Amino acid sequence: MTAYLLRRALIGVVTLFVITALLFALIRNIPGTPLTLSLGEADLGKKQSPEDLALLNKAYGLDKTWYEAYGDWLLGLARGDMGDSLRYRTPVSGLIRRHIGPTLLLSVSSFVITYVLSIPLGLYMTRNGGRLSERTLSVLFYMLYSLPVYVAAIWLLYYFYLRLQGTIWQLPPGMVSDNHAEMSPIGKILDIGKHLILPLLCYSYGVLAFDTRFIKSNMEEVIRQDYIRTARAKGLDDGTILWKHAFRNTLIPFVTLIGLTLPGLISGAVILEQIFNWPGIGSLFFEAVSFRDYTLIMGLALMFSAATLLGNLLADILYALVDPRITYK
């Protein structure tokens, strides 16, 4: 197991190097720098002199070749320094720290909700297999699964933000209201909760639909097996059979699935956060991308990739934990 994990960790590190080097090379070999792009456009009044530009280029290391700059970046990283954002002029790590809270609030609550709901729903659908209620749910979940999140988000915004304008049911985008600072502590929580509803809904429905279908199809396989018939012949009630005998045996793929969704907790909402103006990592990445903020893009890409790798690794470990038959050599 240890050897396997070490090998995986090694592959992971190599992957991180490849991804970051690739991005670095790409970013550096494309004409235009953020200095010519954003600064030039931002202050039309004061044109930058070539000397100023050269000075700025030097200050941000943009005058070096990409591999020199990449080496510098790696050295900085080894010291725990991801560099300064070109746009905000503050350390990247600080920016990430400031934006990770809202993202985690969104993703962790969605994570909890989807698993709390999908297990009973999946079991319910297994128990009522073939009945009208199950067919309806199946079709509904299939459609939800295929509904693109940005389409759903914008439809929901149209209804809850625009059509319900002026009523108390209106759900605005953003994370807090304008007068958030003046609210009481409970009011603040309620305010955030109200803003959380739509992004949470959009973040969760696809995963919920997928997980429920996943649980159901796994259960379908299990309940056809002989030991379930034996349990039924013993006179056990449906609930006990489903929960104690069948569901336990579907846990292995399910746990793997959980592991695989973990990286999405951080990177999964790039588009959603942008649509709902949610001040999280996704919005930050989107801004970095729009402003070609090299250091910020690199920092975030590193974080996303590391999260993906860790998630995969965790899935493997969980896999071995729930299934004693699996050993890694």
Add this chain to the structure above:
Amino acid sequence: MTAVSDPNTNQAQAEATQTPQRRSYWGEVWLRYRRRPIAMMALAYVVLLALVGLFSPMIAGTKPIVAYYKGSYYFPFMSYYYDRWENPIFFRDKFRGEFPQNLKKKDPQSWAIWPLVFQDPNRRVRKEEWPGRDANPIGENGAPSRINLFGTTPNGLDVFAQLVHGCRLALLVGFVSMGIASAVGITFGALAGYFGGWVDILLSRLIELVMCLPSIVLILAVVSVIERPTVWHVMVIIGLTGWTGIARLTRGEFMKLRSLDYVSAARALGAGHTRIIFRHILPNSLAPVLVPITFGIASAILTENALRFLGIGPVGGASWGSLLNEGQRNLELWWLILFPGAAIFFTVMAYNLIGEGLQAATDPRLREGAK
């Protein structure tokens, strides 16, 4: 005549009568696929979409399909596929893209066959461009009407025409990006599965590596740093990150098939690697590989439209995602988010359903269950 005939001829006869009955592997997959009505409906939808995409300038456009002008026949609608295909005569005669009035004015003898809907995906139709018709409404007045079936954008472009021409883009994105992904995935998967050994180890590590790339993050990052991203850039990136599933399945199929008797037989007959790979194994391994390809088409369309929707991807050309983008900025114009959103939704769902149908049709476990 004896009752017992020569056993050899008997067997030969039996084989002769049996052989035409036996279906090819592909035929069998198709037979099982055909039994699923929903999957067939999805396939019909995708075929319809492809036809709409291919013939989009004949369905919605402002250029005649056939025009008889100054004694010759022209096909001005072709310029919707590619700008240069517009006949220079219309440029010389200063048509400026407006055909109906100019044709009559410059050659009274002329006649033309028009597209079903006289609307343009790239510009606003002006007043009296079509005799007796007003200019396209703009802003809030652009709700769906008899002339503008799905409404107009704030700038007066017809939504229906854009949706119809957007099919072409969706088709292109799906097939080109998955074409790239399949080429890479099938090649790598086939090599890894067929040769095994260190080739397999090397390629498997590569697959693992690419699987760990967070593709949406990578696509966003790359698109943002390209000076003028075109749809081709996006398709290449989607293709180069989306081949891992295909490669893994191909690898598995090759590993399974290479040890079968008929492959050994081919080898014993002296067939080379290339011949065995392409003639004997590949055709029999492709059906299951279609499953990740179909799902891949859905996700490629999804991703490309997401980029357009976010407004950071390629610009220009009619696209469902661009319409959604405009809808987000003008939320009160509901027709801008309803119709393109539904188009993306149904298309993604159709490809998913096809993928699922194929999965059921090619999965050997399910096959035995059906018997």
